[in-house]
Amino acid sequence: MSALNPENFEFSTDAIMVERATSELRYGRPVLISEGARKLAAVAIDCVAPSLYDQFAAVVGDRHQLLLTAPRAQRLGLPLAQDVITPLAGVGFDEAARLSYALGAEAPQQWQPADMLARQSAELARLALLLPAMVVADVSAQAEKFGGCCEIAASRLKGADVARQRFERVVRTRVPLKDLGDADFVVFRGGLAQKDQVAIIVGNPDVTATVPIRIHSSCLTGDLCGSLKCDCGDQLRNGLTLLRQAGGGVLLYLDQEGRGTGIGAKMRAYGYQHLGLDTIDADAELGLSEDHRRYEAAVAMLRDLGIAKVAVYTNNPSKIAALRAGGILVDARAAVIGRVTAENQNYLRTKTLRAGHMLDLDKLVAAE
Ligand SMILES: Nc1nc2c(ncn2[C@@H]2O[C@H](COP(=O)(O)OP(=O)(O)OP(=O)(O)O)[C@@H](O)[C@H]2O)c(=O)[nH]1
Numbered sequence: 001m002s003a004l005n006p007e008n009f010e011f012s013t014d015a016i017m018v019e020r021a022t023s024e025l026r027y028g029r030p031v032l033i034s035e036g037a038r039k040l041a042a043v044a045i046d047c048v049a050p051s052l053y054d055q056f057a058a059v060v061g062d063r064h065q066l067l068l069t070a071p072r073a074q075r076l077g078l079p080l081a082q083d084v085i086t087p088l089a090g091v092g093f094d095e096a097a098r099l100s101y102a103l104g105a106e107a108p109q110q111w112q113p114a115d116m117l118a119r120q121s122a123e124l125a126r127l128a129l130l131l132p133a134m135v136v137a138d139v140s141a142q143a144e145k146f147g148g149c150c151e152i153a154a155s156r157l158k159g160a161d162v163a164r165q166r167f168e169r170v171v172r173t174r175v176p177l178k179d180l181g182d183a184d185f186v187v188f189r190g191g192l193a194q195k196d197q198v199a200i201i202v203g204n205p206d207v208t209a210t211v212p213i214r215i216h217s218s219c220l221t222g223d224l225c226g227s228l229k230c231d232c233g234d235q236l237r238n239g240l241t242l243l244r245q246a247g248g249g250v251l252l253y254l255d256q257e258g259r260g261t262g263i264g265a266k267m268r269a270y271g272y273q274h275l276g277l278d279t280i281d282a283d284a285e286l287g288l289s290e291d292h293r294r295y296e297a298a299v300a301m302l303r304d305l306g307i308a309k310v311a312v313y314t315n316n317p318s319k320i321a322a323l324r325a326g327g328i329l330v331d332a333r334a335a336v337i338g339r340v341t342a343e344n345q346n347y348l349r350t351k352t353l354r355a356g357h358m359l360d361l362d363k364l365v366a367a368e
Pocket residue numbers: 215216217218219220230232235256257258259260261265266269270279283313314315316319357
């Protein structure tokens with residue numbers, strides 16, 4: 001944040017511009033990304049209305065193109081492991097959407113590596129929790145036609161780092177929990193395209209010593225509805241119990257549905273998993289990498305609570321690495337497990353084999 005200016009409000013910092021641009025994309029409106037005199041108009045296929053897609057194509061004289069990320073390009077069988085763009089002249093909305101994320105779509109005939117501005121448009125979509133498939137057009141010579149649109153210089157996208165780390169405590173209130181006794185719910189607000197997030201303090205941990213913690217990513221299907229497709233609900237409840245048994249600790253409940261891709265993308269991915277893809281390939285089909293989660297919120301919440309040293313309940317090494325990168329001392333790690341079911345066994349196996357989770361699945365299966 002810039003220093004406070006007594007004369008004027010300052011509402012055009014890099015971080016604020018990124019917040020605006022992501023918000024516009026989520027409303028399905030075009031955003032201009034610029035570099036020098038060059039301007040690229042971009043709209044996310046995930047939420048643009050078909051009528052606006054048609055209007056966009058007409059305004060740019062059918063010179064619109066589709067940005068597909070490297071994972072999507074690979075799933076389509078293109079021989080390039082990088083983001084690509086393909087022309088959309090004469091391609092209607094449904095066909096463009098199909099090319100963007102449908103299973104079994106045919107690879108485009110013409111494509112080329114995407115340039116920096118087009119790649120940045122996908123980054124904006126990811127920040128906005130949208131599928132990173134973007135309809136883009138170079139509008140440097142006709143920017144006046146996009147006069148009312150939000151414009152952001154590509155160099156200002158670095159403001160995302162600041163926006164992601166801005167968290168403020170809203171309130172701390174006691175909630176009695178079944179079998180666990182009283183817990184304090186501490187609500188934090190901030191981040192980029194995120195809901196309020198909560199630190200749940202079980203018991204009375206000594207924050208000056210090593211504090212037992214669990215970092216839990218939200219899973220509406222598992223945490224709330226008892227879905228059998230994952231182990232999240234069990235891990236949430238077992239995690240709270242472990243914290244209680246450890247004499248008190250903190251569970252950070254993070255707004256990271258679908259490994260940070262949002263519930264929409266996760267449900268699309270579930271659809272592909274029903275057709276036989278594993279969790280990582282299903283996400284790649286949607287143009288997504290295997291894990292989009294970030295942990296600035298976790299670090300900010302711990303700092304606010306005065307916690308510098310932790311023992312973490314997790315099987316996921318990237319959570320430990322993220323805490324350490326954020327300056328939190330990780331003293332110890334312990335497993336937190338859920339039930340293995342017929343429905344979640346493949347998911348757990350994929351997490352172990354392809355995402356490096358520290359699970360001894362065969363032992364867990366044998367124990368069931
Ligand atoms: N994209 C996607 N996300 C999923 C799927 N199944 C579960 N998730 C998400 O995966 C995340 C799991 O979160 P956690 O249980 O905190 O994390 P973890 O990576 O399993 O690590 P630990 O539980 O700490 O060992 C949540 O964000 C879920 O919403 C899936 O099939 N696809």
